[in-house]
Amino acid sequence: MKYTGRITLVFISMMVSFIESFSEPTTTWSILEAILFATIAALLGWVYDKAVYYKNKAEMNENRLCNLLRFSPEPIIVYQDGKIVFVNNKFEELVQSSSYELLGKSIFHCILPEFHPMIMQLLKDMSQGKKSLDRMELKIKTAHHNILDIEISSSPILFNEKPALEVFLRDVTKRNKLEEEVRKNEELYRFITENSTDLISFLNPNGYYEYLSPSSKDLLGFSKEEMIGSHLFDFLHPEEVEKVTTLLLEADSELEFAAFTHQIKKKNGSYIWIETNARTIRKNSRKLEGIVAVSRDITERLEKEKRLQEANIKLRYISNMDGLTGIPNRRYFDEKLSEEWNRMKRNSSPFSAIMIDIDFFKKFNDFNGHLAGDECLRQVATVLKNTVKRPSDFTARYGGEEFVILLPETDKQGAAHVAELLQTNVKNLNIPYISTETEPIVSISIGCATLIPNELTKPEDLIKLADTELYIAKESRHNQFIFNQLSHLA
Secondary structure (H helix, E strand, C coil): CCCHHHHHHHHHHHHHHHHHHHHCCCCHHHHHHHHHHHHHHHHHHHHHHHHHHHHHHHHHHHHHHHHHHHCCCCCEEEEECCEEEEECHHHHHHHCCCHHHHCCCCHHHCECHHHHHHHHHHHHHHHCCCCCEEEEEEEEECCCCCEEEEEEEEEEEEECCEEEEEEEEEECHHHHHHHHHHHHHHHHHHHHHHHCCCEEEEECCCCEEEEECCCHHHHHCCCHHHHCCCEHHHCECHHHHHHHHHHHHHHHHCCCEEEEEEEEECCCCCEEEEEEEEEEEECCCCCEEEEEEEEEECHHHHHHHHHHHHHHHHHHHHHHECCCCCCECHHHHHHHHHHHHHHHHHHCCCEEEEEEEECCHHHHHHHHCHHHHHHHHHHHHHHHHHHCCCCCCEEEEEECCEEEEEEECCCHHHHHHHHHHHHHHHHCCCCECCCCCCCCECCEEEEEEEECCCCCCCHHHHHHHHHHHHHHHHHHCCCCEEECCCHHHC
16 A cells, blocks of 8 residues: 555554553643644654655566566567676577577677677766667577567666666568569660660650660660650650550550550651560559650661562563563472462362474574574563463563463363463564565464363373363474363363
8 A cells, every 4th residue: 555654654553652652641731742843753754655656666667677588479688787687588589599599698799790889888978977879780690590670769768776788689681682673684684775775764654754775875876864744645656556546545544565566657757667575564553654665766677678579470470481582480380380279279260271393493503603693582471471361370481482371260262262362462463574475474382282180180190181271282283282182071
């Protein structure tokens, strides 16, 4: 009870006054003396009660402090007179040692040597009146020789009625590793972006530039400061706006990655072709946060590809064309024959071929010379090519003075009509032959054949039939055409 001292002393003083009343007569002075004695007893009792109260309170506060230190979620030690006098369970877990191994040892037992001077100065400062320390980082070692990054805070306290230091510790090893990883990544990213020849950019969801690498100056002539805050469409070729708008709309909903080529404007007003790889950056809610894009100039590459394509077309033309007459050669003819044969086979359509030979061409060459012979071949080839009108009709030089014409979807009557036109048109060239009455101008002999391709026939069968009819025409009488007599079997 908090009034125990006062009640006890007052009661004792009253008992003493009561006993004295039996040995001495009661007077005014004796009454005053009793009252004074009771008052002094009450004051002494009050002093005693206060002393007991503050003592109990101090003991209670110290017990409370110990409980707070012991059950704190953070590692805590108490350092007093140059040694550790208290550790909680969390600190034992942190350094992987028991309190039995730690109590009584110096705090420097756990701290790495390079941090000793700093801690010694800290202890000195706090002993000279510095009230507390807020967040200092150092490294400690555990019983298993692991090195940990620790953040400490400290403040002076009374522990067992003596001055001491309360030290709070926080393991920041993982945090520091993450920060170091982030720092390295940032430095790597900065190095890549600042030294890359490709244009690296970041656009917000609305298509405005928020970052560009310095390479924008070399690639487009614009500095990054000139482009940041501008919209992507300010630099796009007008023909590209619709395509890129569609990509931006898709990026806002579901698109994660896109690769595309487009034209972009340079500072001088010209346009270049660039290839862009873009990836969306999204928040945890999947809402679009922005778009990272890496773009490179492919103008030169496209120009090289175009030149290569043109060269390939020319090469294919050269490889497919007869150098003398300018019409397809035998190689191209073989490809076309197989292609058209399969098409006619699928459609069950008639397929005709016309084999052509210039009459007495060897004599023409011997009499007029090879230059005249070459010119004759060129003129005849031109007439043959111009006589057939349909895109699917095909004229080629078969070899020497022989030519061949393929007529897809053409029956016997159609082929005969074309053969008559060919003979007439060649005669109309009026190429002088030799100065004789029998052969005044160059003429041609023709063999025709028609088949409907099926599983029992081959492309070679059609050419063989037409060639046979040509041979008959040349043997019987020149300057005529003969149609194969077996075409009805097709």
